[in-house]
Amino acid sequence: MKACTKLALPLGLTLMVSTANAAITLYEDQNQSVTTDLLVNVFYSYSSNDKLADATDPDSGVISREQSRVRIGFLPNYIGFNYNTEVNDLKIGARASFWVTLNDTDLYRGAEGLGTRSGIDVRQFYATIDASWGQLLLGKDFGLFSRSNILSDELLLGHGQTSDYYGLIDGGNVSFGNIGSGYTYPFPKAQITYRSPDFSGFQLAVGVMDPNKRSANSSEDSPRFESELTYNWKNDSVNVKAYVSGVTQSSKDSHADTNSNGYAGGLRLGLAGFALNASGFHSKGLGTVAGLDTIIVDETNKSDGYLVQGSYTLDSERFVVSYGKTEVESMKVTNLTYDNLTFAWFHTFNANLTLVAEYNRTEVEGAAAIGRIEKNDVVALGAVVTF
Template sequence: MRGTKFLGAACAMAMLAAATPAFAQDDATSALLLRLKEKGILTDEEYTELVSRKSAQPAEVATSAPQAPQAAAQAQLDEKRSVKMTDSGVGMEFGGVTVKFSGSVNGFYVHDSPDRSRTNTTVAGGIANVGGRSTSSIRNGLLPGIFGIDVSTNQGGWDVAAHFGFYPGINSVSNVGGANSAGTPQALATSGIDARQTYLTFGKPSFGTVKIGRDIGLFGSDAILNDITLLSVGSSGNNAGPSNTSLGRIGSGYIYTDFQPQITYTTPKFGGFQASVGVFQPLLTIGNTELNSSPGFQAKLTYDFKADDFSGHLWAAGITQKHDGIGASPSYTGNGFDVGAKLTYGGAGLLGYYYNGSGLGTIGLFLLSSAANGRRRDSDGFYLQGTYTVGKLTAGLSYGESNLDLARGEINPTLVDKNSSYVGQLRYGLTSWVTLIGEYTHTKSEAHGINEASSNTLAAGAILFF
């Protein structure tokens, strides 16, 4: 019995020493031993022996103290070798480097009812479908799939990162002209992977950020990134043989910003203001032969604010590029600007957007931007959008149009004058990753003459983000 009591007291003393800071161990242990003696658990002999043991412990601690630097070095090495989960997203941290994975997958059942194919439904540059027979497809929406990899760290006080973005689709394509080429819905065909993003960044909070590589442009980017059809289908394009992307609201409210090689600088935020300016790979006029000696330039200014339940995002951007003609393709300069505002109060959201350009084209950058006589065509467009969210359900409505003027002295009655669309959408957040979407889109194309065409599109499906 005496041995059991003695062993229990010794264990209690050891546990207390391990759990107590060194500078407080001596007083705490002495108090514990005295209390055990007073309660009769320890005899005078046992108490004296344990006190003697306690007195010998500082020598042991002093002996082990010189090993502390080695233990610290080992701890640093273990930290470098360790792998930890990131605080957010899907990824990990090791050796001071963070690797994150992100992605998206979507698919929709789409039923499109095109206009009848007649002489007066021909519109050059029109986005409404013409064919007479309804079509059904299982396809991607405006977005293909997305798989992104981000690698970031801090070196010498600089935040540096690399991003790779791969965009695989679910639909089979011809691959003639790229991953988003014409659809080929037949056996043994395959989809494409669009490597849209490959860029590096470096910066500091007080300096701002420099981006070098291929990424989304500045002009027109906020228009598409805030469009409700980004998550869905919108105007379907060719639905009988779907590609890996639909049109959404491209060409019926804004010009597609595109993913472009660039060197861009973005300032730190000053209050709610932030500015970006970049030099871009010059783009060819679609359908023309030219050799451009000057790069393109784009810039954007944004302002964000929030007051209680009310918040807003405002932006303005500009673009300019000179096109050097060769032979029958004369020179011209394309310019444009856009402005927009997105306001949110509680569950309600309202967005307004407008763009204007000369020699800028429609649908895509520098598509139908000049006439055969070399003169520029002016263009403009807008869209209005409203959303309201209750719980997990969001309802959205939008209308937009893109207009293309004839060049001075041009006669072209079948050239598109206006592409427009109405969109009604319901979204339900099934989980934090998965959103269910149902949508109706009415698309109309009108030529400068009497020709016009319209189509109606129903879409239902889901999109996942992680």
């Protein structure tokens, strides 16, 4: 990827796009360029699932089933376009990316009949202004809270968990990676975000974002605020990445006020071919899976989670062991615990093709009186193609 393209991409997203190693240049002259990048992934997955018929009743009986799928993994397939120009010492950039699923037909069609229901998910559509004072991003992009937690995941190009409690076994979209079992999802938001210049490896991002609503008629008299501080350092054999992020906003209606807050952080250490990655988060009044849910849940809803991973890379092979856990406390629903254990092998066939073999065990537990709600084992074999 050319340097000018990287300037248009916020810190963290570059990690995702740079898995392609090189974007394809569509146009370039002395002052401007247009490049494109693409990701396609597909997995064969086999799941064996045991789940309580009623998640609130330990005597409801267990439903067991096995399911084979051909589906996408943790990342949706996408195509992105990057625009860059330089005028009067300002670097002006833009990115538009369009994300799709392969699984756009229902496994159970019922009376709906055959056919596809393809939808294009526009997760990024923004412009950037870069100068000596930093960068200003204007538009739609991933949030800052928990952003580096997910983008630092060693299994970003893998398959991940498919809990049936979330409806993922038969789901028509992505698997979940470690969402809900280690971190929340930084849902794309309309935003105005400032990023500071790099100060000896430190970079600060502060964003004003479109707020989320408690209910259809709720009032939000101030926007959502999110921030992230990152630190990156490396030499020939050692690399370090550390990060902290936060979110706050409020929403009120005739029933109650909801103050939503959260913080997250993590550290990744790499030494030669070894890497250790650890992250965690705490949130209150936010969604337990996507921390940026459309409707904010009750303020009594609290979530805490962490993710610990180890990896080793030798030539074309990378091996990952991962464990993530999220605990949810709420007065309105049964307290729940989600955890996911993963073993994965990535084989880099060449700069554009990676092969993946992965095993996930996901367990969901309720209160002590209920015990285990679900156990789901998934074996996934797939390929990831990037440009």
